[in-house]
Amino acid sequence: MKKYFSLLLPVGMVLTFAIGLSARDLETKGKAWLDAHSEAAAINVNGNWHAKEWGKIVLIQAQGSRDVTGDGDGWDITGVVSGKQVFLLFSHKGKVNYTAELTSQNDNNLNGSYSRGFMEEKTKHKPMLMIKQ
Secondary structure, three states, X not given: OHHHHHHHHHHHHHHHHHHHHHHOOHHHHHHHHXXXXXXOEOOOOXXXXXXXXXXXXXXXXXXXXXXXXXXXXXXXXXXXXXXXXXXXXXXXXOEEEEEEEEEEEEOOEEEEXXXXXXXXXXXXXXXXXXXXX
């Protein structure tokens, strides 16, 4: 029994460390991804939105701010507005699961794409259309 315990203890420690690192996605890689989009906000996306793939999405953006928070489909949303584009992180307990890049077509819709994990050229992007409710 001691032999198995001595094997499980190091494995458990490694798994705990790995989970802790991935939970900091939002604080590290997520923040860096958002910070890379630094234009002044040309639009305000505050309000209730609907996307076919996500259902109801609530975005909160204070007047004059670039920062966006919210929730949708059980995800915590953090993001920024850069020019007429919106960059969103969909996370749970600090782990980023999806990212989205959307462009304002007019005051009532945002069109673009989302991806599992962080959006990169090599990741598969799916179309996303958000309509203001």
